[in-house]
Amino acid sequence: MKITSEILASLPIHISHSGLEFDHVSIDSRSLQNGNSTLFFCLKGQNNDAHNFIESLIDKGVQHFVVEYIPEKVKEKAHFYTVENTTTALQNLAKAYKNQFQIETIAITGSNGKTIVKEWLNFLLSPDFSVVRSPKSFNSQVGVPLSIFGINENHTLGIFEAGISLRGEMQKLEQIIQPTIGIFTHLGNAHQEGFTTVEEKIKEKCELFKNCNITILEKNDWIERHIPTSTFTWSFEDPNADVFILSKDRNNQKTSLEIVYKKEKHKVTIPFIDDISLENTVTCICTLLYLSVDFKTITERVSKLYNIEIRLQAKKGINNCLLIDDSFSSDYQSLKIALDFLEQQKLHLKKTVIISDIFQSGLNVNELYNNVIKLLQQNNIQRIITIGETIGQYLKDVPHVISFTNTQSFLQQFNTQSFENETVLIKGARNFHFDEIVVLLEEKVHETVLEINLDALTSNYNFYKQKLKPTTKIMVMVKAFGYGNGGYEIAKQLAHLKVDYLGVAFADEGIELRKAGITTPIMVLNPEISSYNAMIAYDLEPEMYSISGLTSFIELAKEKNLNTYPIHLKIDTGMHRLGFEKHQIAELIQLLQHNNFVKVASVFSHLSASDNKDFKDFTLKQIGLFQEITDELSNELKIQPIRHILNTSGIFNYAEYQFEMVRLGIGIYGVGNSNEEQQSLQNVSTLKSIISQIRTVNTNDSIGYSRKFMVEKPMRIATIPIGYADGIRRAWGNEKGYVTINNQKATILGNVCMDMLMVDVTNIFCNERDEVIIFGENPHVTEIASVCSTIPYEILTSISQRVKRIFYKN
Ligand SMILES: *Cc1c(COP(=O)(O)O)cnc(C)c1O
Numbered sequence: 001m002k003i004t005s006e007i008l009a010s011l012p013i014h015i016s017h018s019g020l021e022f023d024h025v026s027i028d029s030r031s032l033q034n035g036n037s038t039l040f041f042c043l044k045g046q047n048n049d050a051h052n053f054i055e056s057l058i059d060k061g062v063q064h065f066v067v068e069y070i071p072e073k074v075k076e077k078a079h080f081y082t083v084e085n086t087t088t089a090l091q092n093l094a095k096a097y098k099n100q101f102q103i104e105t106i107a108i109t110g111s112n113g114k115t116i117v118k119e120w121l122n123f124l125l126s127p128d129f130s131v132v133r134s135p136k137s138f139n140s141q142v143g144v145p146l147s148i149f150g151i152n153e154n155h156t157l158g159i160f161e162a163g164i165s166l167r168g169e170m171q172k173l174e175q176i177i178q179p180t181i182g183i184f185t186h187l188g189n190a191h192q193e194g195f196t197t198v199e200e201k202i203k204e205k206c207e208l209f210k211n212c213n214i215t216i217l218e219k220n221d222w223i224e225r226h227i228p229t230s231t232f233t234w235s236f237e238d239p240n241a242d243v244f245i246l247s248k249d250r251n252n253q254k255t256s257l258e259i260v261y262k263k264e265k266h267k268v269t270i271p272f273i274d275d276i277s278l279e280n281t282v283t284c285i286c287t288l289l290y291l292s293v294d295f296k297t298i299t300e301r302v303s304k305l306y307n308i309e310i311r312l313q314a315k316k317g318i319n320n321c322l323l324i325d326d327s328f329s330s331d332y333q334s335l336k337i338a339l340d341f342l343e344q345q346k347l348h349l350k351k352t353v354i355i356s357d358i359f360q361s362g363l364n365v366n367e368l369y370n371n372v373i374k375l376l377q378q379n380n381i382q383r384i385i386t387i388g389e390t391i392g393q394y395l396k397d398v399p400h401v402i403s404f405t406n407t408q409s410f411l412q413q414f415n416t417q418s419f420e421n422e423t424v425l426i427k428g429a430r431n432f433h434f435d436e437i438v439v440l441l442e443e444k445v446h447e448t449v450l451e452i453n454l455d456a457l458t459s460n461y462n463f464y465k466q467k468l469k470p471t472t473k474i475m476v477m478v479k480a481f482g483y484g485n486g487g488y489e490i491a492k493q494l495a496h497l498k499v500d501y502l503g504v505a506f507a508d509e510g511i512e513l514r515k516a517g518i519t520t521p522i523m524v525l526n527p528e529i530s531s532y533n534a535m536i537a538y539d540l541e542p543e544m545y546s547i548s549g550l551t552s553f554i555e556l557a558k559e560k561n562l563n564t565y566p567i568h569l570k571i572d573t574g575m576h577r578l579g580f581e582k583h584q585i586a587e588l589i590q591l592l593q594h595n596n597f598v599k600v601a602s603v604f605s606h607l608s609a610s611d612n613k614d615f616k617d618f619t620l621k622q623i624g625l626f627q628e629i630t631d632e633l634s635n636e637l638k639i640q641p642i643r644h645i646l647n648t649s650g651i652f653n654y655a656e657y658q659f660e661m662v663r664l665g666i667g668i669y670g671v672g673n674s675n676e677e678q679q680s681l682q683n684v685s686t687l688k689s690i691i692s693q694i695r696t697v698n699t700n701d702s703i704g705y706s707r708k709f710m711v712e713k714p715m716r717i718a719t720i721p722i723g724y725a726d727g728i729r730r731a732w733g734n735e736k737g738y739v740t741i742n743n744q745k746a747t748i749l750g751n752v753c754m755d756m757l758m759v760d761v762t763n764i765f766c767n768e769r770d771e772v773i774i775f776g777e778n779p780h781v782t783e784i785a786s787v788c789s790t791i792p793y794e795i796l797t798s799i800s801q802r803v804k805r806i807f808y809k810n
Contacts, residue, residue, distance in 0.1 A: 010096030013081035029053035031340045032379045041066045041090045094145030094176045105158040107177045110185030113280045114161040119308045120284045124301045129157035135334045139163035150333040154362040170207040182209035184217035216286045234282045268299045312341050316443045319420040326427040327434035339379045342425045353381045356428035357388030369394035448689040448722045454493045454809045456682035460668045472658045475501035477665035484796040486805045488516040495520045507531035510540040545570040545578040557597035566601035573605040573622040589636045602642035603630050611649035611673035649673040671792045686776030691718045704750030716762045723755040727798035731788040740773040741766050
């Protein structure tokens with residue numbers, strides 16, 4: 001990629017005259033690819049303002065910044081190009097960049113399936129075209145421009161996703177992508193928020209197609225009315241569609257489709273059985289037909305379609321390694337992204353990359369591998385393992401490279417014990433079968449996992465943040481292993497979001513976080529006297545709730561000669577759990593007066609019923625008492641501590657009492673205490689398992705312990721390896737609860753066992769090893785909690801530590 005001065009002329013700034021050129025456009029301050037030939041766009045997000053990172057970027061060698069303002073302390077230190085809106089400038093640059101390439105360009109939009117269709121089309125069309133595509137699911141107002149910069153002069157086909165959440169956005173994406181072929185995948189309910197009606201949303205989406213030669217979609221007269229181009233339609237129901245699927249026959253994990261096209265019947269077999277995959281495959285078939293690929297070729301290629309993993313996954317590896325699994329794609333653009341992702345996993349300093357031959361770069365091999373070498377060196381990769389004839393040749397003189405001709409010889413010859421305490425990126429083209437390497441290096445655990453969506457966590461955080469004044473600080477409670485979700489990984493994401501404080505219950509939890517490298521201030525709610533020393537050693541700030549506890553701490557501080565060590569005073573205003581009561585305040589003041597060993601960093605209290613409006617009077621009384629006591633402390637001690645009393649529901653219901661800080665807990669994990677609140681939150685954790693076995697049980701037989709479920713007619717039963725020892729309550733068994741299998745409800749039959757449970761799949765199309773959702777979107781933890789007469793907090797924090805946690809970001 002080259003950003004020439006001609007392209008720069010598209011920006012309303014005067015860089016173009018200087019004859020400058022750039023070969024990298026970046027918005028990510030953490031990328032190691034930033035350097036002196038980078039043009040860096042300082043975007044302003046809801047929470048992150050990249051202008052804050054300019055100084056550190058200059059240290060890394062970046063010299064050219066597109067900014068909305070020039071921060072005082074970096075003035076004169078680099079070249080700044082001021083624009084009104086950096087996102088718009090980035091988009092305009094991408095538009096100008098795309099203008100140079102008049103290639104066939106496919107744009108895909110729709111509520112679901114965009115990424116799958118894009119990846120499949122890439123696979124299906126690669127034999128005929130040199131394809132460039134959006135990496136991962138880069139489909140936003142920023143993701144699309146960044147994708148566009150991946151095009152070079154050798155590409156003959158572009159495939160880009162476009163996703164929108166607000167009105168007016170699609171028009172911008174259309175101008176950047178400049179598509180010639182439009183694809184409308186599924187129209188579901190996702191991302192409805194920014195639109196008043198479905199019709200409005202469809203109209204907006206159709207903006208993408210306005211200059212296309214054709215739009216490919218499922219036949220639907222109502223939607224077609226809004227499509228501004230000719231259409232190429234498919235349908236499982238309507239014989240008038242261009243491509244009509246006459247029948248589908250599912251058998252042994254495959255489906256045979258009988259397809260009518262131009263009055264002729266064809267048969268294709270695809271390796272999926274679920275409806276969504278079938279629809280996505282048919283969309284791809286239509287695209288190939290439109291591009292004049294013959295049916296014989298289509299049949300052959302679609303039979304080889306595969307499930308794709310859309311996102312980069314960080315997995316727990318053997319010997320305390322962290323694996324980044326990217327074992328299904330190998331192209332230059334996605335290598336760049338994977339290396340950035342690798343850099344963000346700061347768990348280990350040592351980094352290994354296992355990489356196969358690279359295809360579809362659009363560059364000639366020489367140039368390609370020179371760029372790859374440069375990229376690997378920029379990212380400080382300590383060990384590079386190449387697999388494949390070509391890459392081995394080109395990288396053979398690079399230091400720290402170990403080469404293998406194929407995956408099998410790597411698997412046979414390489415000692416896995418040499419992987420230890422490091423992050424390993426596994427990146428290979430699909431036909432290299434790097435999934436076998438992942439299996440080898442992955443820590444073997446149960447098939448039950450708790451998946452944690454860090455993007456959803458961020459979105460929930462932003463939801464509460466926007467309810468507060470910009471100056472109000474936020475403490476996020478990560479006690480009890482991040483409400484069961486994970487300690488370090490959650491804390492790391494929160495540190496990235498720049499939260500002001502983390503809250504843990506016990507010193508040990510805080511120590512774990514410090515050892516893992518978390519530097520955010522941490523408050524400890526239950527500081528035991530025996531842990532005071534360790535807390536000081538690890539820079540943890542204790543909550544002080546009693547005269548005796550405080551006296552001991554001050555003594556220790558004196559002994560250690562500490563100066564103004566931060567402590568937090570807890571006031572009991574009505575919860576009656578921990579804290580100083582009103583009548584103790586005078587004594588407290590006496591203890592703290594003229595005392596420089598400790599410093600009151602904050603004063604706080606906890607509401608007992610912030611989630612229940614019926615207790616509004618009581619809550620206001622608590623707040624009133626809090627205010628009175630904090631005033632007294634401030635006046636007598638001449639201090640101005642941070643004050644905080646609101647928890648999650650407090651922020652939702654009583655935001656006007658935010659004082660200088662709030663303590664956010666359950667909400668960030670995606671659980672609201674009211675329906676209204678829940679509506680605004682995204683689901684963070686999904687507990688998943690698989691079907692171990694399926695059997696048929698006959699009339700008069702019974703299922704599970706104590707013959708609790710009696711079978712009245714023959715049934716198909718699936719056994720799932722998760723039980724009460726994993727945190728699934730027995731109260732959720734015996735037909736009260738259910739799991740979701742292939743989007744359908746499967747009722748739990750009989751008693752939940754210690755490590756297993758059985759469900760009814762008589763009317764559900766499923767197979768052994770299929771995925772099972774225990775909770776997530778559906779059923780939601782709040783539903784389980786209510787059936788089990790408890791609260792979601794208890795369900796979440798009861799998920800056993802033997803359940804593996806997987807964290808992901810898009
Ligand atoms: C757990 C806790 C919170 C957070 O409560 P949520 O209801 O999860 O928001 C806040 N403050 C204190 C003292 C807590 O113990």
